[in-house]
Amino acid sequence: MASSSSSSSCSSSSEKKITLKSSDGEALNVEKNVALEFEPAKGFLEDNSEEADDEAIVVPLPNVSAAVLSELIPYVKQRLELSAKPVQKKLIKAFDDQFTRHLSDDKLGELMLAANYLGVNYLLDVLCDVTADRIKNKSVEYVREFLGIQNDFTPEEEAELRAQCPWAFEGVDQD
Amino acid sequence: MSDYVPEEVVAQILFRLPAKSVSEFRCVCKSWCALINDPTFISNYTHFAIKNITSNSQVILRHYDRVNSQERFTLHHDGISFSPIKELDLPFENKPDSFNVIGICYGLVCLLDYHQKGLSKSVIVWNPSLESCVRIMFKFTAANFESVHGFGFDPKSVDYKVVRIVVRDHFIIGVRDAPRPVVQVFALKVGSWRNVTTGDTSLCRITVKTPQAYVNGTLHWVGYDTESHHVAQGIQRRLVLLAFDLREEVFKELNVPDELKTDELAYGREQKLFIGALDQKLALMHYYTQWYNSPSYDGCCIWMMKEYGLGESWTKQFKIDLRLGLGKMAGLRRNGEMLLVTRYNEELVSFNTVNRKMQKLGIYGETWSFFLDTYMESLVLMQRINGVLKMPTPPFNATSSSKAHRGETSGV
Numbered sequence: 372m373a374s375s376s377s378s379s380s381c382s383s384s385s386e387k388k389i390t391l392k393s394s395d396g397e398a399l400n401v402e403k404n405v406a407l408e409f410e411p412a413k414g415f416l417e418d419n420s421e422e423a424d425d426e427a428i429v430v431p432l433p434n435v436s437a438a439v440l441s442e443l444i445p446y447v448k449q450r451l452e453l454s455a456k457p458v459q460k461k462l463i464k465a466f467d468d469q470f471t472r473h474l475s476d477d478k479l480g481e482l483m484l485a486a487n488y489l490g491v492n493y494l495l496d497v498l499c500d501v502t503a504d505r506i507k508n509k510s511v512e513y514v515r516e517f518l519g520i521q522n523d524f525t526p527e528e529e530a531e532l533r534a535q536c537p538w539a540f541e542g543v544d545q546d
Numbered sequence: 547m548s549d550y551v552p553e554e555v556v557a558q559i560l561f562r563l564p565a566k567s568v569s570e571f572r573c574v575c576k577s578w579c580a581l582i583n584d585p586t587f588i589s590n591y592t593h594f595a596i597k598n599i600t601s602n603s604q605v606i607l608r609h610y611d612r613v614n615s616q617e618r619f620t621l622h623h624d625g626i627s628f629s630p631i632k633e634l635d636l637p638f639e640n641k642p643d644s645f646n647v648i649g650i651c652y653g654l655v656c657l658l659d660y661h662q663k664g665l666s667k668s669v670i671v672w673n674p675s676l677e678s679c680v681r682i683m684f685k686f687t688a689a690n691f692e693s694v695h696g697f698g699f700d701p702k703s704v705d706y707k708v709v710r711i712v713v714r715d716h717f718i719i720g721v722r723d724a725p726r727p728v729v730q731v732f733a734l735k736v737g738s739w740r741n742v743t744t745g746d747t748s749l750c751r752i753t754v755k756t757p758q759a760y761v762n763g764t765l766h767w768v769g770y771d772t773e774s775h776h777v778a779q780g781i782q783r784r785l786v787l788l789a790f791d792l793r794e795e796v797f798k799e800l801n802v803p804d805e806l807k808t809d810e811l812a813y814g815r816e817q818k819l820f821i822g823a824l825d826q827k828l829a830l831m832h833y834y835t836q837w838y839n840s841p842s843y844d845g846c847c848i849w850m851m852k853e854y855g856l857g858e859s860w861t862k863q864f865k866i867d868l869r870l871g872l873g874k875m876a877g878l879r880r881n882g883e884m885l886l887v888t889r890y891n892e893e894l895v896s897f898n899t900v901n902r903k904m905q906k907l908g909i910y911g912e913t914w915s916f917f918l919d920t921y922m923e924s925l926v927l928m929q930r931i932n933g934v935l936k937m938p939t940p941p942f943n944a945t946s947s948s949k950a951h952r953g954e955t956s957g958v
Contacts, residue, residue, distance in 0.1 A: 480551070487555050495558065503562035511573045518551055523576050532573050538677060539570040 389416070390429045397437035398429065401444050406430065408447050410490030435485045442478075443485060446470055446494065467497045476505070476517060513546045553581060560587075561594040565675040565923040585735070588925045589704040595922045596652060596699075600826075603880065604631065604921040606655075606674070608647055609894070609911030615642040618911070619655065619674065621921055624880045628896055628907055634674045638681075645670070647917060649697035651760050653924035654706055656697030669695065669708055671734065675923040682708060682732055685739045696758045696765040700733070700792040706926060707792050708732040709765060710739075711752075731795060734926060742795050750786045750799060759821040761828045762854045765790045766800065768821050768830075785819065787828075801857030803849050806832055818843070823919075824878040827851055830860075831875050833868075842889065843868050846875055864899055872897070877918030887913045 387403040391412065406412045412430045419428060432440070453463055474482065479501060486495040506514050515522055524532070533540060556578065560568050568591070572579040581587055595602075605624045610617055617640055621631040645657040648669065655672045659681070672679040696709035713727035729742040750769035759766045769788040785807055787800040801807075806819060818833040828851040833843040846866045853859040866872065866884065873889035883905075884897045894909040894916060 483555060484551070487552060495555070499555070499558040500562055502559050506559070507563055507567055509567075511570060514571055514574050520551075520575050520578075522574070524573070529573055532579065536569050536572075539566050543570070 391440060392429050392431045393435055393437035393440050394433050395436050399437065399440055399444065402448065404451060405444060405448050408451065408489075408491055411488070432489070434488045436481075439481050439485045442482065443489070443491070443494075447491065450493070471497060471501045474501070479505075480518065508542075508544050510540075510543050510546055553577065556581060557587060557590065561591055565591075565673075565925050565928075568925060569676065569928060582925075588928065591925050592652070592704060595924065596701075599652070599920055599922055602920055602922060605877075606634075606650060606919050606921040607894075607909070608650070608655075608915065608917040609909065610915035611911050612892075613910070616640050617645070617647075617915075620909075626881075628879070628885075628905075635677060637672065637677055637679050638670060646755070648695045648708075649758050649760060649765075650917065650919040651697055651706065652699050653922040654697075654926060656695075656708060658695055666693075669697075671697070671706065671708065671927070673924050673927045676925065676928055678927045680734070680927055684710065685730065692754050694752055694754055694756065694767065696767075696790060698758075698760040698765050698792050699763070701763045702793040703733065703735070705733045705735045707734070709790055709792075744797060750788050752788050757821060759823045759828060761823045761826065763791065763793050765792065766821055766828060768802075768819055769799075787821070800828075800851075800855065801860075802830060803857075803860035803862075806830065806849070820875075822877075824848070824850060828854065829863075842873075845869070848875065866897070866899065870904075874913045874916065876916035885916070885918060887911075887916055889913075 388400045389403050389406040389412070391399045391401055391406060391409075393399065403416075407416065409432070411432060415430045416428065435443075449466065450463070453466060471479070479498060483495065483498040483502065486492075486498055506517055509517075514520070522529070560571070560582065563571070568582055572582045603624050605622050607620050607622055608617065617636070619634040619636070621634065623629045623631060643660060645659050648656040648658050650656070653673065653675060655674065657670045657672065658666050659668045659670055660666060666684070668681050668683045670679050670681050691712050693710055693712040695711075697706070698709075699706050708731070710730045710732075711727050712730070727744070729744055730739045731742050732739050750771050752767045752769040756767050756769075767788045769786055771784040771786055785802050787802060789798050789800050790796070791798065802819075820831040820833075822829045822831060830849040832847045832849065834845055834847065835842075836844045845868050846864075847862055848864040848866070849860050850863045851859055852861050864884065866875070866886070868889075871889050872886045872895075873892070874887045876885040876887055876894060878884055879896060882899070884899060885907075886895055886897050887893070888895055892910055892913050894907045894911070896905040896907060898904075
């Protein structure tokens with residue numbers, strides 16, 4: 372989606388490439404500076420620094436699917452370009468807004484887990500902001516559904532807990 | 547979303563939610579409930595809110611509404627407009643002259659209860675975001691004791707503290723006087739009063755009911771040196787600031803700007819020097835008259851301490867001409883405009899110091915009562931909602947309230 376603009380501004384073919392291997396076995400070629408933004412990849416590259424040819428390195432990322440990685444890579448790439456320039460915070464915010472605006476709830480969750488696993492904290496912050504915004508003032512049932520959480524309370528336990536702070540359930544939005 | 551969301555991510559999401567939603571979401575599942583009830587989580591929630599307080603556009607405004615004879619606390623958006631969000635419900639009786647505001651700090655409000663005529667027996671710490679409060683009874687009270695109170699946040703222990711300085715005197719408290727004053731601290735997490743030793747350092751005097759300013763983990767009051775000397779017009783005192791560091795629980799003194807050091811009218815009816823916190827910095831509002839017999843103040847100089855603790859960094863930041871009919875400075879807005887109270891009808895107005903345009907806000911109250919602070923959500927005092935009282939409950943005489951109190955707990 373954002374590949375057209377990134378290819379124009381980052382045309383240097385001399386940039387070293389690294390191969391990332393997704394949980395579903397797909398190999399993705401990325402610039403080394405992008406790969407270094409992912410904590411597990413950074414650690415892997417440091418451990419294998421004696422390897423002369425970066426091209427030969429394949430970093431396994433067993434917790435992230437190719438679909439999620441292919442969304443993350445252009446984001447991180449553009450975000451790196453943005454933060455390299457002396458841009459205003461506003462521009463980064465606008466870019467983040469554009470990235471997150473059309474994310475489905477499911478996609479949002481997948482990206483959040485991936486950002487957490489990969490240690491991309493600036494993205495995790497943004498995704499948590501969006502998630503919080505989407506579940507703010509919603510019902511307990513809505514939140515369980517939204518995050519796919521199983522209710523492990525007995526009906527009695529839940530009723531007791533609700534009775535402790537009835538006011539917290541007043542004025543909750545309709546799902 | 548169906549994959550398991552790790553606890554650290556859940557916490558990150560919850561930090562961004564209002565306290566009411568967080569309390570509600572304890573019902574989502576057992577692990578969320580355990581996480582939210584954890585005191586470490588509550589501290590981290592506070593940390594997150596404090597870290598982001600500068601980007602927070604909500605303010606809490608307190609004023610005394612003369613028409614309805616009651617204290618009012620309202621939330622406002624401090625954006626382009628100063629639009630009201632909601633009126634806060636006091637979870638205790640709101641009778642005229644029944645309490646005095648000690649301070650508002652990081653989302654909590656501390657009030658001095660005036661229940662017994664002239665004799666305060668307790669303070670109330672109120673968390674508006676959870677609509678809960680705790681009443682803290684004093685350890686000793688007597689007619690011939692005077693006290694100064696303070697309320698603030700200790701960043702070291704991540705806890706709110708109520709400070710009480712008690713002395714057997716009239717109106718004036720001198721920390722170096724004999725007998726020494728008793729200084730007591732009530733930390734909310736500890737849940738009991740503890741005496742603090744003031745040491746042998748000589749410190750200035752402060753008067754009862756003098757307002758406080760909370761900046762940099764420290765409480766401040768305007769005080770003066772006891773070594774007053776006589777000048778032609780009367781007694782002149784050297785003004786200083788008394789500071790109480792809530793982390794180390796020690797007193798110290800800070801200098802006021804040289805220009806204000808010998809201001810002889812800092813107290814009582816003719817008080818003209820007020821302390822406050824503006825933009826997270828220590829500020830002094832100095833009201834002055836140009837002519838000896840001016841009927842009211844002609845102007846107000848606002849000094850800000852640019853670098854905390856450094857006397858030389860006091861800067862005269864604003865100078866406002868009050869002859870336009872303005873009375874008192876109430877606060878600074880995020881857009882740089884100043885909130886002032888008009889002298890004629892005691893209305894709050896937003897004043898642009900550059901183009902001198904004034905915008906009426908339609909809020910009327912006693913001039914002295916306007917007080918503004920950045921609002922923030924807090925989970926402190928959620929224990930009561932959790933059904934677990936962290937503080938022991940003494941046989942507390944209900945304040946014969948007609949209103950159903952929500953979540954009031956007591957501590958000694």
